[in-house]
Amino acid sequence: MKFQKTAICIPTHGSINALLFEQFLSFSAWCQEQEIPIITVANRTHNDARNWLATAGGGFSNPNQLIDAFDTLVWIDSDQVFTPDDVMQLLACEAPFCTGWYLNGTTPMVARWDEATFLTTGHMDFVSQEELEQSKEPLLEVSYCGFGFTKTSTELLKGLRYPYFTNKVMTIGEYTENVSEDASFCLDVAHHLQIRPKVLTSLKIGHLKSQII
Numbered sequence: 001m002k003f004q005k006t007a008i009c010i011p012t013h014g015s016i017n018a019l020l021f022e023q024f025l026s027f028s029a030w031c032q033e034q035e036i037p038i039i040t041v042a043n044r045t046h047n048d049a050r051n052w053l054a055t056a057g058g059g060f061s062n063p064n065q066l067i068d069a070f071d072t073l074v075w076i077d078s079d080q081v082f083t084p085d086d087v088m089q090l091l092a093c094e095a096p097f098c099t100g101w102y103l104n105g106t107t108p109m110v111a112r113w114d115e116a117t118f119l120t121t122g123h124m125d126f127v128s129q130e131e132l133e134q135s136k137e138p139l140l141e142v143s144y145c146g147f148g149f150t151k152t153s154t155e156l157l158k159g160l161r162y163p164y165f166t167n168k169v170m171t172i173g174e175y176t177e178n179v180s181e182d183a184s185f186c187l188d189v190a191h192h193l194q195i196r197p198k199v200l201t202s203l204k205i206g207h208l209k210s211q212i213i
Helices: 020-034 046-055 084-092 115-120 128-132 154-158 181-193
Strands: 006-013 038-042 072-076 097-101 111-112 140-141 149-154 169-172 175-178 196-204
Touching: 006 046, 038 046, 046 072, 046 181, 072 084, 072 154, 084 097, 084 149, 084 196, 115 169, 128 196, 149 154, 154 181
Parallel strands: 006 038, 006 072, 097 196
Antiparallel strands: 072 149, 097 149, 140 196, 169 175
């Protein structure tokens, strides 16, 4: 199977953990066989890195450089533990905005925007691991997701103005918070296009921090 109009976007920040070196070498070979380009960028902040990747370095001068050439972008963080089969599951999903899920500590990085929960607990309504593992639905709609293992149709970015990834400032009750670049993107897509990310409930990805969880 060939994915002629898919590009993989990987922000590497400062480095890739040595434990994942073999994984990414094998993944690079697989992508070459499938004729899928990998675009990477190092040593940039989260939103700056994602904007650079989304434009292949075009920035304000050429924000459509990448999205005019491809139908789909797959976002993979450099600390994710995955296989090419996991990527194929993501690509097979028909939703224009879908994601696998992974843990940060004990918390899956997918959430519902619930201001009442935020005012009570200090955080949004993160979907529990139990709910994801026991879900009878293959796709679960959420308000926002981490971009560690996510697929976006390029039509989503075409529906936004550049910069595509920002850090929104939101006020909830007496609290004013900065919102991460991936959550801000999800909120912008929901506002402008009425599209929200869908979680593939069966697609759990490893996340390498101090250990694979």
